[in-house]
Every structure is written in C-alpha cells, then in structure tokens.
Amino acid sequence: MIGEAKRTSVTVQEQKISIDNLLFFVIEANSSFKIEHLMAYDGVIIDAQDESFTHHIIKSFRAHRNPEYYLKPIFLINAGEIKDPLIRDLHDGILFSLDLLPENTSKVRDIFLKTTHLDANIPELNEARILKKVFDYMYTRDLKSLSPVIDHRSSVGYTWPVISVNFQRHEESQVLELLEWADKEQLLNSEFKDRVYLCSNCSNGFMLYREVCPHCNSANVNASDIIHHFPCAYVGPIKDFQKEGEHVLVCPKCRKGLRHIGVDYDKPSIVNHCNSCDKSFQDVYVKAKCLGCHNDVEVQYLISHNISEYKIATKGASVATGAGLTFSGKNIVVPGTVPFDAFKMMVHYQLERVKNSPQIKSHLLSLHFKNIDSVKNIIGIKSYENLLKDMVELMRNHVQSSDFISVKDYDLIMVCLNDSEIAEAEQTATSIVEHLTTMVEDNLTGFSLECKTNLQLLAITLKTDELFKAALNPNY
Amino acid sequence: MHNFIDEFIDYALSMDTITFVRLFWFFFLFEFTRYFIVDFAVLLIWRFKQIIFKHKWDQARERLFAEQPLISIIVPGKNEGKHIHKLTKSLNEQTYQNYELIIVDDGSDDQTELICRDLERNGLIDLFIRNDVRGGKASGANTALRFSKGEIVVHLDADCSYDYDAIEKIILPFYYDEKIGAVGGNVQVRNKEVSLCTTLQAIEYAHSIGVGRIVTSELGIYRVVSGAFGAFKRQALERVEGWDIGPGLDGDITVKFRKMDYRIFFQPEAMCLTSAPDTFKKLQNQRLRWDKSLVRFRLRKHRDVFFPHANFKIKDFIAFLENITYNLLLNIKWYFYVADMLINASAMLWFIVPMNLILYTLNNYAKYFLFMNFRKRRNDHRGYFLLIFRLWFSTLVTSYA
Numbered sequence: 001m002i003g004e005a006k007r008t009s010v011t012v013q014e015q016k017i018s019i020d021n022l023l024f025f026v027i028e029a030n031s032s033f034k035i036e037h038l039m040a041y042d043g044v045i046i047d048a049q050d051e052s053f054t055h056h057i058i059k060s061f062r063a064h065r066n067p068e069y070y071l072k073p074i075f076l077i078n079a080g081e082i083k084d085p086l087i088r089d090l091h092d093g094i095l096f097s098l099d100l101l102p103e104n105t106s107k108v109r110d111i112f113l114k115t116t117h118l119d120a121n122i123p124e125l126n127e128a129r130i131l132k133k134v135f136d137y138m139y140t141r142d143l144k145s146l147s148p149v150i151d152h153r154s155s156v157g158y159t160w161p162v163i164s165v166n167f168q169r170h171e172e173s174q175v176l177e178l179l180e181w182a183d184k185e186q187l188l189n190s191e192f193k194d195r196v197y198l199c200s201n202c203s204n205g206f207m208l209y210r211e212v213c214p215h216c217n218s219a220n221v222n223a224s225d226i227i228h229h230f231p232c233a234y235v236g237p238i239k240d241f242q243k244e245g246e247h248v249l250v251c252p253k254c255r256k257g258l259r260h261i262g263v264d265y266d267k268p269s270i271v272n273h274c275n276s277c278d279k280s281f282q283d284v285y286v287k288a289k290c291l292g293c294h295n296d297v298e299v300q301y302l303i304s305h306n307i308s309e310y311k312i313a314t315k316g317a318s319v320a321t322g323a324g325l326t327f328s329g330k331n332i333v334v335p336g337t338v339p340f341d342a343f344k345m346m347v348h349y350q351l352e353r354v355k356n357s358p359q360i361k362s363h364l365l366s367l368h369f370k371n372i373d374s375v376k377n378i379i380g381i382k383s384y385e386n387l388l389k390d391m392v393e394l395m396r397n398h399v400q401s402s403d404f405i406s407v408k409d410y411d412l413i414m415v416c417l418n419d420s421e422i423a424e425a426e427q428t429a430t431s432i433v434e435h436l437t438t439m440v441e442d443n444l445t446g447f448s449l450e451c452k453t454n455l456q457l458l459a460i461t462l463k464t465d466e467l468f469k470a471a472l473n474p475n476y
Numbered sequence: 477m478h479n480f481i482d483e484f485i486d487y488a489l490s491m492d493t494i495t496f497v498r499l500f501w502f503f504f505l506f507e508f509t510r511y512f513i514v515d516f517a518v519l520l521i522w523r524f525k526q527i528i529f530k531h532k533w534d535q536a537r538e539r540l541f542a543e544q545p546l547i548s549i550i551v552p553g554k555n556e557g558k559h560i561h562k563l564t565k566s567l568n569e570q571t572y573q574n575y576e577l578i579i580v581d582d583g584s585d586d587q588t589e590l591i592c593r594d595l596e597r598n599g600l601i602d603l604f605i606r607n608d609v610r611g612g613k614a615s616g617a618n619t620a621l622r623f624s625k626g627e628i629v630v631h632l633d634a635d636c637s638y639d640y641d642a643i644e645k646i647i648l649p650f651y652y653d654e655k656i657g658a659v660g661g662n663v664q665v666r667n668k669e670v671s672l673c674t675t676l677q678a679i680e681y682a683h684s685i686g687v688g689r690i691v692t693s694e695l696g697i698y699r700v701v702s703g704a705f706g707a708f709k710r711q712a713l714e715r716v717e718g719w720d721i722g723p724g725l726d727g728d729i730t731v732k733f734r735k736m737d738y739r740i741f742f743q744p745e746a747m748c749l750t751s752a753p754d755t756f757k758k759l760q761n762q763r764l765r766w767d768k769s770l771v772r773f774r775l776r777k778h779r780d781v782f783f784p785h786a787n788f789k790i791k792d793f794i795a796f797l798e799n800i801t802y803n804l805l806l807n808i809k810w811y812f813y814v815a816d817m818l819i820n821a822s823a824m825l826w827f828i829v830p831m832n833l834i835l836y837t838l839n840n841y842a843k844y845f846l847f848m849n850f851r852k853r854r855n856d857h858r859g860y861f862l863l864i865f866r867l868w869f870s871t872l873v874t875s876y877a
C-alpha cells in the first residue's frame with residue numbers, strides 16, 4: 001500500500017491534494033464554503049462523517065447546471081454505513097484512507113476522457129436539460145440503468161438518485177413523469193419493479209388508509225358478527241344476543257341459549273354500523289387521506305404508477321454524445337382529438353365524399369405556432385401539454401361537433417371543418433386564432449403567440465397527399 | 477256416436493232433480509255452491525263496498541302522500557343477481573318513491589354479489605347483505621328486516637315484475653284501515669303464452685288469486701300473503717320477531733298476525749307478474765312443496781286454533797276449515813265421491829263422467845264471464861277460453877290442485 005503510494009507524488013497542502021497532475025480538494029465535514037470555488041479542481045474528497053452534510057454537498061454538485069460540477073469526480077472518506085440512497089448512488093468511490101487515492105486516479109482520468117466525447121450543447125428546455133445531464137452522467141460513469149430505491153423522504157416512496165437529485169424531494173412525482181415520458185420516447189426502457197398509488201391532487205404517495213362509512217365518510221365504524229339462529233330463523237347482530245352480565249348468547253326471539261356454532265346457529269356474515277349516521281352496511285369504502293394536501297379520496301381514485309428500473313436505450317445513449325434531444329410530441333394525448341394517422345384517414349374519406357357529391361364544401365385548417373418553443377422552455381413540457389389541452393378545448397367550442405381535430409406536433413394543430421362554406425370556414429379560422437392568442441396571452445404575461453394559419457378547400461382535384469404537404473408546411 | 481248423444485240427452489231429461497243432485501252432489505255442494513254462489517254474492521258486496529267507500533280510499537291516498545312514510549322494500553334470494561338491475565329500474569318508475577331497497581343474497585354461487593355490490597355503490601340499492609352460507613328464505617327476510625328502517629316492510633321477489641303503481645297500491649290499505657297488519661298483492665302469470673302449462677296456470681291464478689282472494693279477504697278468512705308481493709306493518713313484524721323457518725313462510729306469519737288482532741287484506745289493485753313453471757313436471761314439484769307447507773302449517777304448528785282457548789277466534793277456525801276443506805280434504809272428498817259413484821252408481825258411469833265434464837265446463841264458462849267484471853285486467857285471459865279443450869283441462873287441474 002505505502003509502496004504504491006510512494007510511486008506517485010502525493011502532496012497534501014491544507015485541503016488540497018495533488019497527485020499525478022490531478023488536483024483534489026478535501027471538504028471537511030460541516031465546513032462552510034461555496035462549491036463554485038472548486039471549479040479548478042479535478043475532483044473532491046468529502047469527509048463523510050456527517051451524512052446530512054455529505055448529502056448537501058453531493059446534491060450541490062450533481063444538481064448543478066454546469067457539467068464541470070455535475071460530472072465532478074467525488075470520493076468519500078471516513079464514510080460509515082451509508083443509508084442515504086442519494087449519497088450511495090452518486091459518489092465515485094469510498095476511500096478508506098487518503099493514501100488509497102492514487103488507485104482511483106485512473107477512474108478520474110476515464111471520466112475526463114469520456115467527458116470529452118460529450119456534446120457541449122445544453123438544451124434550453126428544462127426537462128431536456130435534465131435528461132441530457134442524466135445521460136451525460138450515465139455515459140461518463142458507464143451506468144446502464146437507473147434503479148429505483150425505496151426512500152421515505154421521496155414523496156412517491158421511491159427515488160432514482162441520478163435523476164432525482166435534480167428535483168426537490170416533494171417533486172419526486174415529476175421525476176416519475178419525466179422517466180415515464182423518456183420511456184415513451186424510447187430514450188429509456190422500463191422494467192417493472194413495483195407499483196405505487198399517488199394522490200390524484202398532489203401526487204403524494206403517503207396516505208393514511210382507513211375504512212369509512214359509504215354514506216357519510218366517517219371512520220367511526222364498527223364491524224359486528226351477524227348471528228342466524230336456526231330453530232326460529234332470527235337474524236341479527238351479535239349484540240341482540242348478548243345480555244348484560246351474561247357470557248352466554250341468548251336468542252331474543254325464542255329465548256333459547258346458543259350452544260354450538262354450525263349446529264343451532266351460524267355467523268353468516270359481518271355487517272358494519274356507522275356511529276355517526278346510524279346506517280348499516282357490509283361494504284366499507286377504503287379511503288386514503290393524503291398527508292401532503294389532506295385530500296381524502298377513495299382508493300380507487302388514487303393514480304397508480306409503475307415503479308420501474310430504467311435501462312438506457314440506444315436512442316438515450318446517443319443523446320449524451322450529441323444526437324440532440326428532440327421532443328416529438330407524438331405521444332401527446334389531448335382529449336377531444338384524434339391521432340394524426342387516423343386524422344389523415346378521416347380527411348381522406350371526407351375528400352372521397354366531396355368527390356361523390358361536389359356540393360359539399362369542407363376545409364382543412366392548420367395552425368402553426370411559430371414561437372411555441374420558447375413557451376415550452378419557460379413553462380416546461382407538462383404545463384405546455386396542459387396549455388395545449390386548454391387550447392384544443394377552446395377550439396372545440398368554435399367548431400361543429402362533427403369536425404375533427406388532431407394535434408400533429410407541439411406546434412401544429414389541424415382541424416377538418418366539415419360541410420362549411422368558405423366564408424364560414426374563414427370566419428371560424430379567424431375567431432379561433434383570435435381566441436387562442438388571447439387565451440395564451442392571458443396565461444403567459446409578456447408573451448404573444450405567433451400563429452400562422454393555412455386554410456385549404458377539400459377540392460375534387462386534390463389528392464390527400466398534396467393536401468397534407470401544404471398543410472404541414474408552415475411557410476406555405 | 478249419434479245414438480249415444482240421443483240416449484244421453486233422453487236420460488238426462490227423464491231424470492228427476494233429486495236423483496240428479498244425488499249423482500252430482502260433489503259438483504253442487506262444492507263447486508257450484510261454494511265457488512259459484514258464495515263467490516258471486518261476496519263479489520257483489522265487495523264491488524258495492526268499493527263504490528260506497530271510494531271517498532275513504534281517496535282520503536287514505538291523500539294521507540299516504542302527505543305523510544310519505546319510509547318503506548323498506550326487502551328482496552331476499554339466491555342467485556337473483558341477474559334480475560336485480562331490472563328490479564331497481566322498475567322500482568324507479570314507481571309512483572311511490574320514499575323507499576329503501578334492501579337485497580339479501582342468501583349464499584349465491586353466481587355473479588350476484590358482484591352485480592349487487594356494483595349497484596349498491598351506484599346508489600341503486602340502499603343496502604346489500606351477502607351471506608356466504610345459505611340460511612333459507614325466512615332468515616334472508618329476517619336479515620333484511622333487522623337492518624331495515626321503514627314503517628312498512630314490502631317483501632318482493634327479484635324475478636317478478638310490478639305495475640308502476642303497485643307499491644303505492646299495496647301500502648295504501650294501511651292508511652285505509654288501522655287494523656290492517658298485512659296486505660297481499662295480486663300475483664298473476666307473466667309467461668301465460670309460453671306453453672299450455674303456463675296458460676292453465678294463468679287461468680288458475682286469475683281465478684284463485686284474482687277472484688278467490690277478493691272473496692276470502694272480504695269474508696275475513698284470507699290467510700296467505702304472497703311472498704312474491706306482500707306488505708307488512710313493521711310494528712307487527714317486530715312483535716312476532718319476523719318470519720319463521722320452513723316452507724310455509726307466507727302462511728305462518730299471517731296466522732300470527734291474526735292472533736294479534738290484525739286484519740289481513742288482499743289488494744287486487746297491486747299487480748305483480750310472476751313467471752310460472754313452464755312444464756307440468758316443474759309444476760308438480762312446485763305444488764308438492766306447497767302442499768307440504770300446508771300440512772305443516774295447518775296441523776302441527778297451530779294446533780291450538782282447533783281447540784277453544786284464549787287464542788281462539790271463530791273466524792280463524794272457519795279460515796282453517798275453509799282451507800283444509802278446499803285444499804287438503806277436497807281431494808279426499810273427491811275420492812270419496814268417486815268411490816260413492818263406483819259403488820252405488822257404477823252402471824251409470826257412462827252418463828256420470830260426461831255429465832260432470834259438462835257441468836264443470838258450463839260452470840267455468842259462467843264463472844269466467846260473470847267474474848270477468850271483477851278482475852283487474854279482465855281482457856287478458858279472453859283468448860284462452862276460446863278452446864274448450866283448455867277449459868276441460870283447467871277443470872281437471874283445479875279440481876286436483
């Protein structure tokens with residue numbers, strides 16, 4: 001051990017350690033400093049005696065926006081048993097003594113080498129930026145998957161440290177959403193591990209479960225055995241058969257004592273009684289009271305999510321090295337719309353209809369939102385999708401119920417206006433744009449939506465492909 | 477053949493009245509007197525009373541709808557899940573709406589529990605109680621009774637269907653007369669066109685329930701409140717602590733009610749349709765069950781009514797005699813009559829058998845057309861009487877049943 005250490009030149013000066021031209025900084029437990037001062041160091045060594053301090057430091061690095069920090073090699077010294085999953089998953093090695101540092105330099109160099117392969121562009125969109133960080137980290141650390149770890153501090157009960165470190169702990173459901181989204185986009189592949197049920201209101205996974213009265217929701221419910229006395233067919237809860245001060249059960253109808261279950265009496269069922277509203281019932285509701293928002297709902301209305309291990313997919317792996325991260329939006333599910341493929345088919349049929357009876361006039365309207373990317377970047381994908389849903393709902397109010405709408409992309413919505421004259425269709429297009437612009441501006445102060453419309457008549461001479469070629473081109 | 481008819485008519489005309497009655501005493505004593513003359517007289521009185529007490533009935537209805545008492549509709553049964561949704565829908569159509577619906581599942585081994593839990597969750601059933609082990613009809617009804625809250629308890633069968641005003645009509649008598657403790661509904665056959673067997677039962681039900689029960693109720697000797705459709709005063713039910721075990725569920729409780737001085741009332745206006753067994757084999761099984769209950773009900777449990785003591789009431793006694801006579805002993809008397817004829821008039825059987833058929837047939841025709849005016853939905857059965865063949869069959873069935 002010492003011999004090996006002697007082969008390399010180790011210099012310890014205050015908190016700095018220089019080794020093989022690599023410069024490390026030793027962060028003493030509970031010391032106060034800013035990590036921004038550590039940019040120049042090749043790695044840090046944390047004195048991990050105090051877990052919460054260690055947690056804080058690791059989080060400061062890994063959650064940082066700058067790759068110089070979030071990819072920084074971190075070693076721990078004086079670490080005992082590590083319980084915190086965030087510490088456990090996000091360090092690069094545990095040193096039993098500083099003398100062992102030279103053995104880890106190759107690891108540091110490997111990280112540096114891989115870092116040079118990374119694409120230096122940082123996406124603007126918050127979700128994309130975080131995923132890029134995750135893929136960078138996985139690439140430099142040779143991680144092939146993100147495993148869920150039980151964590152009582154996570155609001156969903158599980159955490160995936162590499163990605164979760166970028167969020168506050170009460171935001172863990174956003175981690176879940178982002179992972180599910182990356183799975184849909186085939187950046188990651190999921191493998192089922194467990195299932196959790198989250199509050200439909202605040203996505204918290206911590207609940208108080210109790211049986212409540214289906215009539216008044218009170219938990220003041222008592223269960224009671226029902227007794228059936230065979231000889232006289234009397235049926236009632238056990239209390240009907242109990243007399244004060246007596247141990248034996250006596251039938252209130254025929255006054256006979258109950259002797260032998262299965263022979264002269266039976267307990268065919270259990271009935272609950274609510275002391276709050278005095279109603280009886282067999283079927284109790286199981287309700288979950290959310291510890292986050294105190295929302296009290298029946299368990300069937302909790303939102304179930306799969307907890308999966310996420311394995312990196314080819315598409316995800318290439319994100320780190322420069323494939324770029326695009327959000328196709330093809331998985332957006334907006335109520336009241338049809339998937340684009342189906343939409344195309346329906347327009348095709350409409351066109352056929354027009355060919356058969358030329359007196360029918362139908363129009364294809366496409367709406368391109370030119371500057372929507374910046375909105376996405378400000379409010380995030382999820383809020384943007386909600387905005388999109390509101391926009392579609394608003395459009396629904398301006399078209400006939402027989403018209404169909406499709407969200408082709410985050411910046412392209414199409415509507416087929418069936419049986420409408422040109423003036424009518426133009427009028428509809430104008431009022432939709434007007435209302436959409438107003439709505440978006442009301443919601444996002446200082447932003448003004450640029451919307452380009454394209455209105456085409458479904459003419460007999462047209463083919464479906466030509467129709468869509470024009471409709472899909474924002475500069476038409 | 478022609479000769480036979482001539483001879484038959486000559487013989488009939490030459491016979492004096494006394495001999496004729498002697499030969500057909502069974503018909504004249506029972507069929508004609510009890511089921512024609514008495515019935516007709518009582519029906520006339522009943523109709524007359526209906527007219528003069530119409531005002532009182534109207535007042536009862538006003539009071540019922542002013543007070544709107546909660547009533548408990550209880551439906552015990554096994555494997556009835558498939559009928560329940562239809563039942564809840566038909567109850568939703570009722571003119572009387574202040575009811576709670578309690579379903580007791582007595583050890584079903586099908587989808588009943590799933591279906592009913594779902595209906596309960598959706599508010600179509602107020603209380604669903606599931607017993608894993610079958611306990612019998614009485615215990616099912618008692619379970620529902622124990623957890624019901626209504627002032628009046630209406631007992632229904634899941635597979636019957638009810639007129640839109642049936643619930644209103646069956647609870648109305650409680651507001652007409654304080655002394656009424658139980659009301660029986662008018663059960664008729666729904667599937668009358670399915671087979672000859674069901675057609676005959678439709679006729680039988682129309683006669684014995686639609687008309688017969690008006691008569692017994694009017695005479696104060698009505699005893700069987702149908703399990704398919706009956707209403708009971710909660711107070712009275714609680715005093716007797718519910719139904720007793722055994723097949724004679726329907727009859728038992730009304731006897732107890734009478735002992736407590738309650739009147740039992742038949743309400744022909746409260747219409748309920750049931751599915752009758754569609755083969756004679758099934759019918760026979762059903763009747764065997766009924767007969768067993770009758771014997772038990774009459775002779776074992778309520779022996780005290782045969783012997784005068786504190787419980788004795790002359791009306792009860794007559795009710796018993798009436799029923800025993802016409803349900804159980806009738807058969808014996810019928811055999812007695814057959815024996816009498818075989819021994820004393822065996823030479824004239826060629827005349828007696830066809831003449832009996834003619835008498836019964838004529839009697840049934842007369843009854844049918846005369847009583848038609850007293851039946852609810854009188855036109856329903858007209859079609860069935862067009863075939864004399866069927867009428868003869870009904871004669872046989874009614875005299876043997």
Ligand SMILES: [Zn+2]
Binds near residue numbers: 200203290292
């Ligand atoms: Zn919540």
Ligand SMILES: [Zn+2]
Binds near residue numbers: 231252254
């Ligand atoms: Zn008992």
Ligand SMILES: [Zn+2]
Binds near residue numbers: 216218276279
């Ligand atoms: Zn309650």
